Amino acid sequence: MCGIVGLLDTRGRREIDEALLRRMNDTQHHRGPDEGDIYREPGVGFGHRRLSVIDITLGQQPLGNEDGSVMVCYNGEIYNYRELTAELKALGHTFRTHSDTEVIVHAWEEWGEACVERFRGMFAFGLWDRNRRLMFLARDHMGVKPLFYTMLPDGLFAFGSELKALRSLPGLPRAIDPCAVEDYFAYGYIPEPKTIYRGAYKLSPGFRLVQQVGEPLAQPRRYWDIPFKLHHAMTEGDAQGELVERLRDSVRSQLVAEVPLGAFLSGGVDSSAVVAMMAGLTKGAVNTCSIAFRDKAYDESAYAAQVAQQYRTDHHVETVDTDDFALLDTLSDLYDEPYADSSAIPTYRVCQLARRRVTVALSGDGGDENLAGYRRYRYAMAEESVRGRIPSGLRKPLFGTLGKYYPKADWAPRVFRAKTTFEALSRDLVEGYFHGVSIMTDAMRAQLFSDSFRAGLQGYRAIDVMRGHAAGAPTDEPLSMIQYLDMKTYLPGDILTKVDRASMAHALEVRVPLLDHRLVEWISGLPPDMKLKGSEGKYIFKKSMERHLPHDILYRRKQGFAVPLAAWFRGPLRERVRSSLLGPNLAATGMFNGAFLAEMVEQHQSGRRDYSAPIWTLLMFEAFLRKEL
Incomplete structure (x- = not known):
């Protein structure tokens, strides 16, 4: 696990500035504190920060082939590297190390761009081929590892593991992308391939990019997608058995390390299942880490302890205060661009705890998206069921009109709050799902933004992100469609981003067995009613785990990491909210409607409305702006 940077002169062979390359590399020291090195040749430069996990002695990077004509700079783990090494040796390739990095070099020589289709793992890398005069970038299938890139006005192509590496380039245009701002205030993060800056991009999961010298900025191309192709008829019992075996295989493949290895254990279904599989595959006790909260309303540590006791793990728990808001400014440094998932706070703390005992930790991330676990x-699906009973030509005008004129009644008993339901039923599946996951609705964002900012969007709306993914989706089945949308937006943009930055801040490698792309492919082919059966999400997963985990672990109400934002903003962060939202930084952008900001603050702090999620989103945006000023 590492941090990588690279520079390529697409207009010639200018000497790469060594000081600049080192400065880029040093911005990511936290990702690889064990070693750091750079490589330069005319027109090309690589930098690498190493967290040593595999082949500690010989696995230094950047690394090349025998004559140095192919060089690679790589972040991640390729779990099937031993099988690929054997195959490539049989084809005549000579290996000098036992690292997975060298597999990339020889796989490129043998298979070219198609090499990534053979890799099983989490990875982001840049590869220079001197003979072909090109730079090849690739990102893993699910987007576990990040990769940012840009083309500067002078023709210098640059990439890095984090946006801060690109921000260290003096020639990087820092103009904020208004469409990215619109996305951020809808989703709470900036979805791929955008970044907060107009001229910088994320390489999307399952994509590769070939940047040829002498050519303008290349367009990425997809090499893999989640198939959602239904398997042949399979009984529920057969599906349960195969799911366990495939999960066990995924976990087994990710236990390769030459450093201490453990797991996060929250007490939820996914992390508990991963620990259960690990316990059956390792000789000694599994190292497990959990955090407990002093406020019992947020605390799940008793469930984690139950699983730890069952599998006799070497379990470590640290209790933290729910009032852990001191991390607010730390988070804005970690994420480089606006990012508004407040569960990044407890995630940061559990990574901090885990790093004291292990260098590699397995997590249960991805289970909710894979197996339909979210409420x-x-x-x-309930909304879609009602929509399906009413013709679209009647449904949209009927429920659209009712939603428009029915009074908003947040204060009333739930049975009388029909406005939201009417509005939801007037939408199609994608629009309804987008509305359900948005931090700020279309109507709220219309009030939030100034007239001039809205005009500058030129009709762009954040829903266009989901519309674009839906148009290219390999399925039109409703549940599979919204799972697909989450795997293209929320999973890489929020969940995996959160864990990558929080873990790498502590030089901790996190692996995600439930997102092994072979396992994802297989799960996507299960019938939707094996994932969501009635009101039971993750149905087949829970059934398959009944022999391995207690009933109350499997079937209790999902809780998840949370922090008490509403109370913070009326109490200890009251003045921070006022100074940030009503102060000069947001006003100076010209993006926001000051009267609406003041109304939000007053209504939340008086207790009349709960605007905690929008306020947190604005706080993190303002914290980003302060770093820009």
Whole structure:
């Protein structure tokens, strides 16, 4: 696990500035504190920060082939590297190390761009081929590892593991992309391939890019997608058995390390299942880490302890205060661009705890998206069921009109709050799901932004992100569609981003067995009613785990990491909210409607409305702006 940077002169062979390359590399020291090195030749430069996990002695980077004509700079783990090494040796390739990095070099020589289709793992890398005069970038199938890139006005192509590496380039245009701002205040993050800056991009999951010398900025191309192709008829019992075996295989493949290895254990279904598989595959006790909260309303540590006791893990728990808001400014440094998932706070703390005992930790991330575990899937399917009973030509005008004129009644008993339901039923599946996951609705963002900012969007709306993914989706089945949308937006943009930055801030490698692309492919082919059965999400997963985990672990109400934002903003962060939202930084952008900001603050702090999520989103945006000024 590492941090990587690279520079390529697309207009010639200018000497790469060594000081600049080192400065870029040093911005990511936290990602690889064990070693750091750079490589330069005319027109090309690589930098690498190493967290040593595999082949500690010989696995230094950047690394090349025998004559140095192919060089690679790589972040991640390729779990099937031993099988690929054997195959490539049989084809005549000579290896000098036992690292997975060298596999990339020889796989490129043998298979070219198609090499990534053979890799099983989490990875982001840049590869220079001197003979072909090109730079090849690739990102893993699910987007576990990040990769940012840009083309500067002078023709210098640059990439890095984090946006801060690109921000260290003096020639990087820092103009904020208004469409990215619109996306951020809808989703709470900036979805791929955008970044907060107009001229910088994220390489999307499952994509590769070939940047040829002498050519303008290349367009990325997809090499893999989640198939959602239904398997042949399979009984529920057969599906349960195969799911366990495939999960066990995924976990087994990710246990390769020459450093201490453990797991996060929250007490939820996914992390508990991963620990259960690990316990059956390792000789000694599994190292597990959990955090407990002093406020019992947020605390799940008793469930984690139950699983730890069952599998006799070497379990470590640290208790933290729910009032852990001191991390607010730390988070804005970690994420480089506006990012508004407040669960980044406890995630940061559990990574901090884990790093004291291990260098590699397995997590349960990805189970909710893979196996339909979120409650919002249940709600979306209930809405879609009603929509399906009413012709679209009647449904849209009827429920659209009712939603428009029915009074908003947040204060009333739930049975009388029909406005939101009417509005939801007037939408199609994608629009309804987008509305359900948005931090700020279309109507709220219309009030939030100034007239001039809205005009500058030129009709762009954040829903266009989901519309674009839906148009290219390999399925039109409703549940599979919204799972697909989450795997293209929320999973890489929020969940995996959160864990990558929080873990790498502590030089901790996190692996995600539930996002092994082979396992994802297979799960996507299960019938939707094996994932969401009635009101039970992750149905087949829970059934398959009944022999391995207690009933109350499997079937209790999902809780998840949370922090008490509403109370913070009326109490200890009251003045921070006022100074940030009503102060000069947001006003100076010209993006916002000051009267609406003041109304939000007053209504939340008086207790009349709960605007905690929008306020947190604005706080993190303002914290980003302060770093820009």
